[in-house]
Amino acid sequence: MKAMTKLIPLIAVFAALAMFSQGCKKEESKTMTEAPAAKAALSATEIVLGAVFPMTGPIATYGQESVNGMKMALKKIGDIKGKKIRLIVEDNKGEPNESANAVRKLIDIDKVHAIVGSVASSNTLAGAPIAQQSKVPLMTPASTNETVTQTGDYISRTCFTDAFQGVVMAKFAYETLGKKKAVIIVDNSSDYSKGLASVFTKKFKELGGTIVDGSFTYVQKDTDFRSLLRKVKREGPDVIWLPGYYTEVGLMLNQARQMGINLPFLGGDGWDSPKLQELAGAEGIKGNYISSHFSPDDVDPAVQGFVKEYVDTYGQKPGAMAALGYDGVLVMADALKRAPTMDHAGIRDALNSTKDFIGITGSITIDENRNARKAAVVLETTAKGMKFKQKVNP
Secondary structure (H helix, E strand, O other), X not given: OHHHHHHHHHHHXXXXXXXXXXXXXXHHHHHHHHHHHHHOOOOOOEEEEEEEEOOOOOOHHHHXXXXXXXXXXXXXXXXXXXXXXEEEXXXXXXXXXXXXXXXXXXXXXXXXXXXXXXXXXXXXXXXXXXXXXXXXXXXXXXXXXXXXXXXXXXXXXXXXXXXXXXXXXXXXXXXXXXXXXXXXXEEOOOHHHHHHHHHHHHHHHHHOOEEOOOOOEEOOOOOOOHHHHHHHHHHOOOEEEOOOOHHHHHHHHHHHHHOOOOOOEEEOHHHOOOXXXXXXXXXHOOOEEEEEOOOOOOOOXXXXXXXXXXXXXXXXXXXXXXXXXXXXXXXXXXXXXXXXXXXXXXXXXXXXXXXXXXXXXXXXXXXXXXXXXXXXXXXXXXXXXEEEEXXXXX
């Protein structure tokens, strides 16, 4: 009996601990269940719009131009449904992990209605799953990799995809320039570069062209490409497809010309930066071609009005990212005006139903896969800047 008597207090203690533990689990479960509701607590007095862009780092001109364009657009929009728009810009430094952190911060702390961003597909792919899981609309104005919008129904874009611009440049190389043998140089650290390389390869071969087999790769932040370029030169191509970003592309063009490689290099919209000419030098910049979203030489009065305002405000001509940022905010504003409700689902539905919106970069329709159907332009890189060559409709 004495032994049993001693056990009774211990049994009581264990029972109390078990009850306390169960209560904690229930409270934890309750808190987890309530978390999404807390995220959905949107402002009733203003529209909070988040933006995730590389304002510093190796591709900073993309972010700076994009936000410049966004701010110009916001000046034109004014209030929507009696509410002012507050823009919160987060710097992802051009890094995927920083992009993910920025999206999480905008959703959890700033309680944004929607997010615009980012530039560079790897960055957008890092943030998109967080937005999708949290059911917050994220619209990228400039990330072209096919898989971006496959993340889910809360993710959309107002730019064309790599499947389109890769085909445009393969046809331009084969049909317009008459080139038949290509080397492809790929940035192995970039989803954007690998996606464009794949599309170009398939189309160029379909047309009758030859792609040189071999490993012609680099990664972002590389600066010396001479060994790679020597391998390329030995293969004797008549055109080089280089779907990268301006930071490495500019240096590579400069070094290629110094080594006597005077072939045309072709690229995508990742080349389109005011810094490209500075990095490539007077010789490296000449005689190359890119696909992009916009040309400041377009004679459309609306485009020329945008160009003039941008030059007056920022002291230089706008590149594609400025125009894309501008259009992205205008499309978002149009969706906010049409949204049946101002919650996340209502904004998502309005964005995904965008049709025939006339922007600076062309007519924008969001298709069933939440990609924009719109035209591309082919530009020649020259010592005086990008020169318009042709426009290609989807």
